[in-house]
Amino acid sequence: MTSRTTTPGFLAIELDGAGWDGADITRAALAAESAGFHAATFTDAPAPGRANALQRAAFAGPVTQTIALVPEVDTVYTEPFHVSTQLASLDYVSGGRAGWIVTAAESPEAAAAVGRSSATGVALGQEAATSIEVSRRLWDSWEDGAVIRDVATGRYIDVDKLHYADYETPADFAGAGYSVKGPSIIPRPLQGQLPVLVPASLLGEVPVDAVDCVLVSAPTAELLAAEVRDVRARVGASVAVVAELDVVLDARGQAAAMRAAGLTASDGGRAAYAGTADGLTDFLADLLTEADGVRLHPASLFVDLEELGRLVLPELRRRGALRPVVQDGTFRDLLGLGRPASRYATAAAASAANGK
């Protein structure tokens, strides 16, 4: 057993497979939370029967207490203004537990649905980068404390604390350039800025300083730790590195290999673990010495979630490999990120706030 030299890590779980029914979404989110997962993610890749990810995450908000809720939201065929306000709203309905997995839709079908020609290559990363920048500006466009409710002067808001984002796409933007005026139509999110999670494939066009977490994939489980180290070297210590892992466990008297054969293969490109709960525990304990977190993609949501909660997470916790779950904590708290001041806050206001 490797002796731990780094801080304990966190575990996220993809909740795809719960479907669109409210009762099933609740059941999955509560199972993930009580199993001790730190974060639940919601894929939005187009598939028959898959409801909007951000709404599934919002539904899970009021029924959970501690788990971070992190939907995928596309940046290519969406309006950055809507994306920003929807994510800020998710932060409100979850009490500061929202995050954003940035995706850039590649499929021609996604483009055809909205009557646009499809974006490829560099354009995908640019779309992601500009949409992130718009969201971040809009989240800051209401400074903290902009709602003052000052009866004496009759002012509900302090207009000096609201700011125009005045975003314009850069000259080398491959798609149709656009601008976004602002301010946002919702006050600053509870976390100030939502944690932004980006797949490693979009880094480059998406600058590292726009990112809080990078999602790292490798073709096999054996290569995953090395890939994590490579990405770590690129992004430095200030960005959390999260390894992606498909999981199928021995469960309900069936060997993982048997179960895997009967299940549809994952959407590809991810390392996979198939085997016993004990083996997975050891594998994750090792991986978490390199990665800040691991996101698990269970082969069959409710079956594997049960095994993970019963056998894997308790043992990892016993070994000190997992961060404690913080009551009333935000997603930023979990990631060890402070609450940033708005970029528009005046120097005077910022220093006053820091002095508190």
Place this chain on the structure above:
Amino acid sequence: MTQHTRAKSDIFTPSGQLQFGVFFQGVNSGTIWKAPESGSQTDFESFRRIAQTAERGLFAAFFLGEGLRLREHLGRPHALDVVGRPDAQTMLAALAAVTRNIGLVATQNTTYNDPADLAHRLASLDLISGGRAAWNIVTTDNAWTGANFRRGGYLDHADRYRHAEAFVQTAKRIWDSWETAVGPARRVVHEGQHYTVDVTARLPRSAQYRPVLFQAGDSPEGRNFAARQADVIFSAHPKFDDAVEFRKDLVERSVAAGRGANAVQIMPASEFILAPTAEEALEKKEWVRSLQIGPQQAIAYLEQFWGRELSAYDPDGPLPEIDPVVEETSETRGSGFHGAKARQLADQWRAEAKDKGLSIRQFVTSKTARLDSTFTGSYTTVADQLAEYARVGAVDGFNISPWLIPTGLDDIVNHLVPELQERGVYPTEYRGTTLRERLGLETPVRTADQAAEAVQA
């Protein structure tokens, strides 16, 4: 007292029943933020409290509005009113988890959305909530709001309903495109003037077939649009005589559009100021108005028509003698005032205020107090009034804007609802499970021909 779904007919038949909706406005001068009991406009708990109170009162629907650019006053965001609200569908998806029965109505703009994307998100909300979702269809035509969107979004005023209608028809085709409730889906293709869609829907029909459609336009084009496309119209005509007139007009349009006389329901926007006695209600009304239109709001209201700073004027004195600086009124952007000639208007208002002996504050209160949409009185007299609406079928219900968040429905649910139930004009339990069933609306029927047409058109 069961309200049956009424068969298609050219003759309007009153249901004899009323339904309530609640409109959590979030941006306006009608919500009092200055009282000690005024709660947060953004915390989830405020929304949960209002929605759960409404559900206790058997309300059919919980409405959220949408504004996609902050109102401005003299070139800066407007500071005096409640402002800053969550995204409608995100909030409603969360509320779906803490409510069981109430309909969830999202106001969403056709100008700044794509039909395939919006149809998918509304279908998601409908499925997640077990068939309780509705879409309040709005359109915007100004480039000022479009400055927040990559598509820009300027439309000719005349064009906006044509665009909206093509949008709604496309959304309906997407919702109709699953061959059976469990699939498979067929491809929907639309090539139009404003957008192109080529999509295979990912979600099946919900328990109520598809989201219920609300619409609020009041111009002749807006009314015709509602008559052709909507299930419920969120009207601006709650006053009895106007409501009767509006019903007549809408029935004619609806029959002319080939739908039955009962096809479109009417729920006017309204405000209730209630108390055990008439005297107490009037006292309460004065208190409410004084907090809705404070001295600063009164001055700001005039400033948007005068186009200049008027802060030197006494809110309790007469209207300003100086003239407006612009020919066209400089509107508080986004609030919907358009185009009156400023000078002419100022002369007219000065004369009116002088004639009635009104101060600036009194005058502005009289202009903004929604005199027509407020029901003030004792629980019993207001219940009697409403029963008359139900008896003649002037409306199908009321969409109530509470002036206090989050306690603004308590009076209505605790006192008015029981009075209405005693009079036999208000539900005593939730019927069915979907919003469509609650409202007594017909389930859309999808014939084989329509199925084919839905895909090919």
